[in-house]
Amino acid sequence: MPKKTRAIKVTNEKHAWNRKSSPTGYRVETIPMNKSILIVCEGQTEELYFKSFPVLGVRVDAVNLKGQSKLKMVESTQEILDSSAVAYDEIWCVFDMDVRRGEDEYSDFDNAIHQAESLGFKVAYSNDAFELWFYLHFEYTDAEHLRTFYYEELGKRLGLNYEKDGKRYDFCLKIYNLLGEHKSSFQEIAIERARSLFEEKADLPYHEQNPVTKVFELVEELNRNLRR
Template structure:
């Protein structure tokens, strides 16, 4: 069982071991870690976005494998899991599919998802692009679009050249905050829209589910552990 948290009384606030600026009520000294959420991604955008969730009581390990094939990403995930000394770990593989690459990409996409599920991992896959998840914060589209469509639409929303600057570290680091603070964006709408898209297409082979993003399931899991 996790150790109980320690509380420090207001009456002790001026003691040398507990000097804090403007202490109020009880201070939580430590929070027990319930589990580790391992998120293995194929890009910087995904890694920094998921690391931005202000979770409490869980440790989020987000790893960017920088564009490996989907099946190779799953194999690497298995190696990472084996190397971790953690008994309570929830594993997510996050990748998307570029439809322009054709049949080889379709097979890699489908096989990677099947392999990950057989290993007991969860998969937040997107078709065609991870940016579909961001787009759903603003609009629902059931039409099949290439990633350039989402890049252009997000560029308009963010007032930037998304193709040129949307993958830069500083911008990716701010994406979670940008979406949360934009009155025109709604994470809950994105969740509902993504769920609708998936439920309408879940009977199809993975590569034919388009547009689909199962990122909403990972977001819901992170939201269950948010700092309140």
């Protein structure tokens, strides 16, 4: 049974003129956790992006496994679960496929998705890059691009050398807010664009689904639990 909350009155005696009659000045001391989600990523960008969602009543643990192979990521996800005291309600693996690496990458990518799904994990995969998800906030594309295309286009819109500075810790910390505040960026439209791309290519082998990003499914899940 969730711990009872205690309402605490917050007043401002020094600036009485700043008091508001509505809403009342109460804060909730504790929020019951209704759900727990584990997100296992292969990079810092993804980890910090998902940690930035202002969810309420949901525990979100995002873990960066720092560039392991896709199959190894899935194995490591199971190891995390086996050693964790948390009984996660949902487990997500987030990785992409670098087309430049060729056939070995195709096999690893496809097999990792099959293995994850067989274990009951959800997979927010992208082909060719996670940055396709960011790009869809600004523009639609159904053409196959290498990740350098997304780096260049995001750099133009966000005013930086994305390939160099877009991976920096301080930038990754604020990318969620940057996308939310940019006048030409729209998450709702990005979701619909990503959904359309996936529906067009869903019958193809995973490594041939290019461009596709299923990040939109994880974003929708987090959005269902946003602080309003």
